[in-house]
Amino acid sequence: MTETGPAMDFTLERYDPAYDRNPSFPMIFIGAPHWARYRWAAQFCRGKCVVDIACGSGYGTSYLAQVAEQAIGIDNDRSVIEYCRRTYPNASFYCADAQRFKLTQPVDVIVSMETIEHLPDPERFLERVCAGLRSDGIFLCSTPITGVVPQPPHHVRGVHRRRVPGHAGALLCRGLAPIPDNALGY
DSSP states (O other), X not given: OOXXXXXXXXXXXXXXXXXXXXXXXXXXXXXXXXXXXXXXXXXXXXXXXXXXXXXXXXXXXXXXXXXXXXXXXXXXXXXXXXXXXXXXXXXXXXXXXXXTOOOSSOEEEEEEESOGGGOSOHHHHHHHHHHHEEEEXXXXXXXXXXXXXXXXXXXXXXXXXXXXXXXXXXXXXXXXXXOOTTTXXX
């Protein structure tokens, strides 16, 4: 169960379900797409070993843990990881950088929602993803599409609909396909 009130400083970049219970934060428009992404991802995680990179407040990792054999959340903010460990005991949480993380063994699924647009070196991140997946593993990610949604100033780069970074292209060649525009249902 999540603590009462926001777990960390409020930003539009780090959603926490605790915001939904705080009347001073009308978060329905922020919370709904966050939950939709994890509901979509859960169908690929049943009985699998899952790693959620840039897990933020941990609610998504915990949600995936309900269907996964094992769920691990990774974020680069130590205080957020401490919060996750206190709040979501059904998953494991570790502090690491998305562009430098190393898994001790390959996993079935790597999830990373709304991450790549914050990274100065997304190719390095995708190299780490490729290294962390089993040969038949699945990488699930989402990112705002430049030109479709406004780009906040803290986004290092936008992703254009017709431009997929090289390693993502390699992952797509392994049998993954982009999510259809209407797949998330919002």
